[in-house]
Amino acid sequence: MKTRIAILSFAHTHALSYARILADRPDVETIATDPEGAAAADFGPRGAELARALRIPYVNSYDEAFAWGPDAVIVTAENSRHRELVERAASAGADILCEKPLATTLEDARAMLAAVERARVGLMLAYPVRFSATFAEARDRVRAGELGQIIGIRGTNNGKVPLADRAWFTDQELAGGGALVDHVVHCADLIDDLLNAQASTVYAVANRILHSDRGIDVETGGLVTLRYPSGVVATIDCSWSYPDAASTWGGLTLQLIGTHGTITIAPFAQHLAGYDARGAVFTPVGDDIDASMIDAFLSDRHHGRALRPDGAVGYRTLQIVDAARRSVVSGMPVQVC
Amino acid sequence: MGASTDGSIATLRVGMIGAGGIARVHMEAWRALGVSVEVYSTDGGEALAAEYGITHVATLEDLLDRVDLVDIVTPSSTHRRVALAAINAGRHVICEKPLAATSADAIEITRAARRAGVQVYPAHVVRYFPEYEALKASIDTGVIGDPAVLRFTRAGEAPRADSWFFDEADGGGLVLDQMIHDLDQARWLAGEVGTVYAVQNPATVDGRVAPIVTAHVILTHVSGAISYVQGFWGPPGLTFRTSVDVAGSGGLLGYESPDDGAVRVDVPFAAAEGDYLPGTRHADDPYARELRDFAEALAGGPTPRVGLEDGILAVALAEAAQASIVSGRPVAFDADSVIAKLGEAAK
Numbered sequence: 001m002k003t004r005i006a007i008l009s010f011a012h013t014h015a016l017s018y019a020r021i022l023a024d025r026p027d028v029e030t031i032a033t034d035p036e037g038a039a040a041a042d043f044g045p046r047g048a049e050l051a052r053a054l055r056i057p058y059v060n061s062y063d064e065a066f067a068w069g070p071d072a073v074i075v076t077a078e079n080s081r082h083r084e085l086v087e088r089a090a091s092a093g094a095d096i097l098c099e100k101p102l103a104t105t106l107e108d109a110r111a112m113l114a115a116v117e118r119a120r121v122g123l124m125l126a127y128p129v130r131f132s133a134t135f136a137e138a139r140d141r142v143r144a145g146e147l148g149q150i151i152g153i154r155g156t157n158n159g160k161v162p163l164a165d166r167a168w169f170t171d172q173e174l175a176g177g178g179a180l181v182d183h184v185v186h187c188a189d190l191i192d193d194l195l196n197a198q199a200s201t202v203y204a205v206a207n208r209i210l211h212s213d214r215g216i217d218v219e220t221g222g223l224v225t226l227r228y229p230s231g232v233v234a235t236i237d238c239s240w241s242y243p244d245a246a247s248t249w250g251g252l253t254l255q256l257i258g259t260h261g262t263i264t265i266a267p268f269a270q271h272l273a274g275y276d277a278r279g280a281v282f283t284p285v286g287d288d289i290d291a292s293m294i295d296a297f298l299s300d301r302h303h304g305r306a307l308r309p310d311g312a313v314g315y316r317t318l319q320i321v322d323a324a325r326r327s328v329v330s331g332m333p334v335q336v337c
Numbered sequence: 338m339g340a341s342t343d344g345s346i347a348t349l350r351v352g353m354i355g356a357g358g359i360a361r362v363h364m365e366a367w368r369a370l371g372v373s374v375e376v377y378s379t380d381g382g383e384a385l386a387a388e389y390g391i392t393h394v395a396t397l398e399d400l401l402d403r404v405d406l407v408d409i410v411t412p413s414s415t416h417r418r419v420a421l422a423a424i425n426a427g428r429h430v431i432c433e434k435p436l437a438a439t440s441a442d443a444i445e446i447t448r449a450a451r452r453a454g455v456q457v458y459p460a461h462v463v464r465y466f467p468e469y470e471a472l473k474a475s476i477d478t479g480v481i482g483d484p485a486v487l488r489f490t491r492a493g494e495a496p497r498a499d500s501w502f503f504d505e506a507d508g509g510g511l512v513l514d515q516m517i518h519d520l521d522q523a524r525w526l527a528g529e530v531g532t533v534y535a536v537q538n539p540a541t542v543d544g545r546v547a548p549i550v551t552a553h554v555i556l557t558h559v560s561g562a563i564s565y566v567q568g569f570w571g572p573p574g575l576t577f578r579t580s581v582d583v584a585g586s587g588g589l590l591g592y593e594s595p596d597d598g599a600v601r602v603d604v605p606f607a608a609a610e611g612d613y614l615p616g617t618r619h620a621d622d623p624y625a626r627e628l629r630d631f632a633e634a635l636a637g638g639p640t641p642r643v644g645l646e647d648g649i650l651a652v653a654l655a656e657a658a659q660a661s662i663v664s665g666r667p668v669a670f671d672a673d674s675v676i677a678k679l680g681e682a683a684k
Contacts, residue, residue, distance in 0.1 A: 151538045152551035154490070154567055158584070203534050203667070205555055205563045209485035209586050221486040221584065223555055223565045225536060233536040235553045235565055239486045241584030257569055259549045262492065331532070333665060 003298060006070035007032035008062060008077060008085050010046050012099045013165050014126065015076035017290045019054040028298065032056045033065040036077070041167045062088065070094045072301065078174040079181065083108040090119035095307070097297050099126045101185050101321060102314035104176025109318050113311045124297050124307035125314035127189040129252060131292035132267040135190060138256060142194055147258025150195070153234035154257075155187030159250025161211045161220060161240040170216045178218025180206060180324050183238035188317040189309055190254055191226070191234055198316050199226035199234070203333040204324035210241055224324045227333075247282035346632040347371055352404035352428075354397065354419055355411035356381035358496075359433055363408055364389055366625035372632065375403060378411075401426040406635055408628070409433060412501045413508030417442035420457065424449045429635045430457040431628065435517050436648030438508030440656055443649040444678050450645065451679075458631040458641055459648030463518045463579075464525060465627040467619055468592040472583060475590055476526055482587025484527040487564040489519035493577035495548055495570035503546040505659070510541065511550050512662070513655040516568035519581075520658070521643075521651040523556050523564040526583060532557040534667040535658035546570075554658045646676055 005028050007015055015032075022030040032054070037046030044050075051058035059065050065073075066088065072095040075085045082103050089096050096116070102125060103109040116123045129135055141147065162169040162182070169175050169182060192198070206219035221239040228234070242250045251268040272283040300307050319336050327334045349372050353360060356378035364385070367374045375392040376382050377400040386393035394400040401407070401422065406429035409419050416437045423430050430450070436459040437443040450457040463469050476484060493515075496502035502509040512520075512535065524530060537552035549572060556564040569575075582591035630641045653675045657668040 148572075151549070152553065152567075152569070154553075156488070201665075203536075203555065205532075205534075205557050207485060207561045207563055209483050209561055210584060212483075212586050221563060223486065223563050225534065225553055225555055227536055231538045231540070233538045233551065233553050235555070235567065237486060237488060237565060239584055241486055241589055243588050246589070257492075257551050257571075260572055261575055262569070262571070331667065333534070333667075 002029040004071045005030045006065040006073045010034040011078045012076040021291045023055045033059045043164045066092050078168045080104045086112045087115040090115040095122040097124050102318050122307040123311040125309045127309045128289040128293040132289045134265040134267045138265045148260035150258045152257040154255040155236040157183040157252045158241045160242045179238045179240045180222045185317040187236045188320045201227045201333045202323035204327040206328045247280040350404040352400040352407045356385040360410045366628050369625045414438045420446045424453050429455050431631050433460045435652045440653040443652045447645045461521045461643045462627045465623040481585030484562045484585050486584045488582040490567045490580045492569035494575045506544045511568050512658045517655045519566045520654040527558045527562040529559045529672045530556045530670045531559045532667050533657040535661040537662045
């Protein structure tokens with residue numbers, strides 16, 4: 001029997017990647033709905049038109065999507081709308097793959113985790129970098145003790161400003177902030193997995209110099225420094241620092257500094273490089289980590305295994321974002337919890 | 338005095354003081370410039386003189402009598418004493434970074450130099466590495482718009498164990514010795530700093546820095562730009578690497594050594610060695626370019642790209658970072674009030 005999956009909203013562009021992957025899988029039946037799509041001020045198609053292009057059957061409302069009786073849902077709505085959809089999916093008994101960040105506020109996130117726990121459904125956070133071979137290698141090397149003791153970490157998650165494709169990313173209310181909300185959590189999740197610990201204090205600085213001519217009223221550049229109880233120090237650069245003219249969307253790097261040396265990974269680095277008539281060409285050739293993540297989601301729920309990355313790490317990484325936002329306002333390091 | 342006033346440095350007589358790691362790098366650079374050097378050092382001076390076939394002078398006073406300028410490459414805590422001796426003897430000074438172990442010492446050196454009318458230059462050599470120089474030029478000509486987010490990394494094997502480099506009270510420490518390069522770069526590329534926050538792991542205990550140590554410094558510039566400076570003293574054999582990335586309102590530029598694509602060596606059985614100092618693959622060695630810039634200024638040439646106030650502020654930024662590491666809180670920084678101490682002290 002095929003697993004029935006409903007994609008809830010095309011607000012996040014990652015929904016397109018997930019839809020393409022699901023459309024190619026013989027073991028799932030997928031539908032999509034994007035009720036807010038028609039009203040969104042986005043460049044490019046949304047709603048039924050986009051679903052058609054993705055070869056996914058479309059329904060007009062969340063009501064219809066839930067009436068269809070999905071086994072699982074993928075929540076790719078605007079960040080602030082995750083809560084209502086996750087709560088609704090939990091009530092409907094559907095397992096959930098929720099786009100990152102879990103929510104825009106800790107209050108929403110707590111309500112979501114409670115709803116999931118009450119309904120005994122599974123919740124997985126869409127942190128695909130966890131599934132990359134580069135991160136797996138780094139984690140294996142760390143666990144084998146090659147680095148000695150980790151003492152410091154540097155993460156970078158930089159990209160273009162997600163403005164043309166989806167305007168809500170730069171809407172304080174819908175996104176919960178700018179680059180700090182969009183790009184801290186991936187690195188924070190990898191660090192969480194490596195250290196198996198939550199940061200104790202967060203110091204963050206941010207500015208709006210990048211893309212300052214675009215009328216954006218959220219932070220476009222940011223640096224977040226974390227201290228862990230073990231003494232480990234980590235800094236994440238979350239800036240939307242790639243210009244529109246760049247030949248790639250951006251990337252993520254993670255450097256682990258240990259007493260024996262360093263390991264640095266760049267999960268999106270593998271590519272063909274060259275030039276065409278308009279300039280530099282960057283053709284990614286890395287593994288499809290979204291596909292690996294979705295495969296883990298489907299296979300773990302099929303076998304009744306716990307879904308990972310789970311809601312708890314979604315919450316811990318949101319705590320870091322929340323602390324970073326508070327630190328930017330106060331100018332001081334703040335406690336995470 | 339042997340220095341001419343037409344910018345020619347060939348007749349310059351240089352007295353090197355100190356004979357440690359950086360001394361040989363400077364010695365090679367002076368040799369490349371065709372400038373004659375004599376050396377004085379309480380430790381290793383004779384060996385260095387023998388190695389380069391130059392004169393080792395018995396006392397500091399003798400050296401000062403024989404030269405036009407001194408190149409101070411002694412441990413940082415001695416910079417003040419040695420520089421003041423040279424200045425008081427009317428000699429020009431090139432001083433390895435940090436200019437002094439404390440900003441107060443750096444200010445005292447500067448006051449003395451101005452009083453004596455001699456020139457003193459802090460050797461912030463990264464300003465002479467072509468990649469950083471090109472980055473500065475690109476920013477100044479607006480290639481990437483207004484700097485917004487800057488990242489600097491610097492990693493290499495830690496200095497000799499149990500040396501003064503690990504003693505913060507003696508002018509050592511990761512921040513003051515290594516990361517000061519990039520603190521200076523951050524100021525150079527993004528302007529004055531308003532706030533400094535820093536963390537270090539492991540923490541310095543009783544003034545003693547751990548043998549393997551990393552630190553992160555976050556700077557908020559007056560312009561609103563933000564900088565992240567990362568340092569690492571690693572295990573023996575670690576490749577020396579530096580990187581810089583500057584994101585601006587109009588673009589993004591970066592560089593990472595040693596992966597500049599210029600040379601790749603893959604020779605099995607070749608001995609693997611780490612580096613304490615950055616390698617360079619430019620025929621016009623950055624150290625030689627730096628020393629030539631200073632030497633030409635002494636001979637009447639143009640003002641060098643790095644001066645005493647830069648040297649003072651770099652030390653002051655390192656001090657602010659160390660204070661933040663200890664307190665766990667950001668430290669307000671005001672370059673004007675640091676520089677104003679020059680005037681106050683002179684009264």
